Amino acid sequence: MKFPLWRRAQRDKELVEEMQAHLALAEREATESGQTPKQAQASAHQEFGNVGLAAEVTRDTWGWNWLVELLQDARYGVRNMRRTPGFALVTVLTLALGIGANTAIFSVVDAVLFRALPYRDAGRLVWATNFASEPKQNLVFADEYAGWRTQNHVFENIAAYSPAAEYTLTGTGSPQRLRGAQVTASFLNVLGVMPQLGRNFLPEEDQPTGPKAALLSDAVWRSNFGADRNVVGRVVALDDTPYTVIGVLPRDFEFLDNSPAEFLVPLQLSDTSIQSANGKMRIMIRALSVVARLRPGATVVATTAELNAINERVLSGLNLKQLLGDAHAQVFLLHDHEIGDVRPALLVLLGAVGFVLLIACANVANLQLARAATREREVAIRGALGAGRWRLAKLLLTESSALALAGGVAGLLLAAWAIRLIRRFAPQKIPHLQVAHLNLRVLLFTLVVSLLTGILFGLAPVWAAFRVSLNNTLKDGGAQSGSGTGTRRAQKVLMVAEIALSFVLFIGAALLVKSFHQLTAIQPGFDPHGVLTAHVALPLEQYQTPVQQRTFFEELVQRLQALPGVASAAATATVPLRGDMQMISMIQVEGQPKINPYVANVPTARVNSVTPGYFSALRVPLIAGRLLDERDGADAPKSVVVNQAFVRRFFEKEDPIGKRFMAKFSPGPEAPPIWTIVGVIHDTKQRGLADDITPEVTASTSQWPRFMMTLVLRTSDSPVSLVSAVRQQVSALDKNIPVYAVQTMDDMFSAEVASQRFNAIALAGFAGFAVLLAAVGIYGVMAYAVSRRSHEMGVRIALGAGRGNVVRMILNQGFRLALIGVGLGLATSFALTRLMTGLLFGVKPSDPQTFVLVTAALLAVALAACWIPAHRATRVDPVIALRYE
């Protein structure tokens, strides 16, 4: 029977007792045969042999031996660490940083990339769209969706939704802006989500004339309705339309597109959005997104083919080919769609922390090698006493694993803190980041990484121990025995590896820092500093006519202009950097060939409407002509300013001022009005810093009123101090109008470059740590080499070698190794940086400037790390060095 481990102590006692009894019996018999007690005891012991050894080999038969040995080794390891606390501390700290960084990044990767989406059987969910490349857009017509829904053989269920947008909630205290999404009645069924309270949408509710129903998110239910269970059946007003609350979504519900939705309402969709009569076509375009659940066994490829086939059938007869350009169906796994483009960045970060850990390993292995030299005697004595190689390897590996586990525990603490930091400072666009935490999977990862680390750096001393020659070491009798050239070679290899690895990290970080710099160096075409923005949307019920809308905003801007601290105030339909809501119009310039609207690639421009103070509020430079002003009132000739891209697109060699074009800004049956260009303004980055600039037309609000506008205020002191004053002015005009999305332009700017900054900072941090470790490693190896050669240095100096000679000799040696490391690093970097192409902006992955700079910097660091030991070598006193011979 295998002996249970916990009874081992008792079993040990019993074994001793058994052997004592044996001895006692032998002794008694010897006495009986006439020996004196002393003789009897001696002969009994002689006959028995080595009691300890007999007990030892007996214990070997009990099983669990490996564990007992392990515990022994671990105890020994801990004792050893306590004997050299400095060494242990440095090792554990180094490993803690390496393992902690890995744990933190892995927990993010786990939450973002590996975690299943919170929907039932989420692996079968797909996101489908029609993608056109020119202009780039995803567009699914209601007709196509209806075709997909009724004609497919691949979906278990399919739903459409329109991305979350903002609504004003009234009737529950002060008006509030909430984000809501329209979904078809099948939406929750597709995802496999049930409301926690109330019911799901009914099929009749997503019909064009169906009843208006709303499902609330758990958060809104708690904050706006006090978690009242009687909320079901209550009527609330969303954008002044009454909706009946039918239920509450589960607490862990997540809407799609990584965008929160605070409520869901039915997407009341008619099956035909394209009407064709008498050769005239009318298309109602709605931005539809489609999510569906695949039947078991259906593949993405088969689904794509089927959707394309259905598109053909639906659109046949409608001559839309030219309008749609190369649009074709695309199907993605929902998980891939949700993650979007953050995968490469996260994988690069994960790879980078992996490198950091490898460098930490190399460093610790170096430390261990240095220590192994001082432990040669211990190893030799153990060998002489009969410890087998494997047993010795186990001892050393247990010691290193114990160190690594200690590092792992410290690393976990570090990671817990780092995760909080990441959640706070990482860019918003990383989906599911907020669920990152130290879960079981992450803990397991840390455990495995720690153990692997322990084995990896533990192999170095094992290797060194295997080369210890018992004879020589023991014969040397305690004097500094020359540790084998093997150990020194191992140290050099590790040093080269460290330099190479940190070089790669350094390059990656430098490239990211440079692209961040490039991105922030982009001139946005306006001055964002000290500008406050806030959205105001007028309820269309009360502000139906353009005159009402215009009057409201003109009066509001006047009031804001009068506020102390406001340099200039204006309202604009779209704000630069956030131009996602921009409208696009076809442009027919007077005197240029007539455009056929039913082909792809029709000449278009983005259109904007501003109050006259806009250009001075944002300091947009005027290039030619004049800006919009009071002359461009409601009844004046219709005037616009255009940007430089517009001039490049439409008037290559002509003076644009005074030119006229036809453009239709608002839907409606009336003929498009004619606009006259009165000025040219500088290009501004409307859709984000990295985006290309497209032609733009800006009209005056007096001539083209909008009901939803963004206020922009240039302030003389801190923009944030004006927030409450702005709210007061709006509610003084109409207390039912909410002010929302209040933001300074500086913040918008930061958000714009957030992911670049995050990547750059994270990788720069890792690289900095890596280079520091490498420097310490180089220093350690060189210092060790110098100390071993102090005798040789003494002889050289005694024979007349100058300080310069000695320094040069040591530096030479270190520099050669550094060169090899940098060479290897260069080769690796050329191969690896290509994987980062997607993360870079305005920098090629093999940017020569970066490579040269990093090479020089790293060589300088290596030289500096060699300098101290080299300098120390010159101070060897030849007398002392020779006396120790």
Add this chain to the structure above:
Amino acid sequence: MSSKPRYQNRTEILQGTLDMLILQTLQWGPRHGYALSKAIRSNSGEILKVDTGSLYPALHRLERKGWIVAEWKASEIGPRLRVYRLTKSGTRQLLSERSRWERLTAAIAGILNPVRKESES
């Protein structure tokens, strides 16, 4: 590290036969370790000497395999005695080891004293 012979059974007893000898001796009744070693020695005409460093590991090994069981008996000499007794499966094991042993000795004897066949001469 030099290669140093690990601890080995330093007895004249053939490797692998000790288990059989122990089982065989226990067939005549339960015994403690000391009595076992004495019995093996005297039954072999003082030729086989069982080293304690082999005896106790063997006893504990056989116990783990379930061929013998041990119990503690009080004794007049002070420490309790651990007395081993053969089990049913131990008896079976003994039989199989004996037959193996007999085949082996017969085979070895055949080699040492070959029966000359007519055809070969």
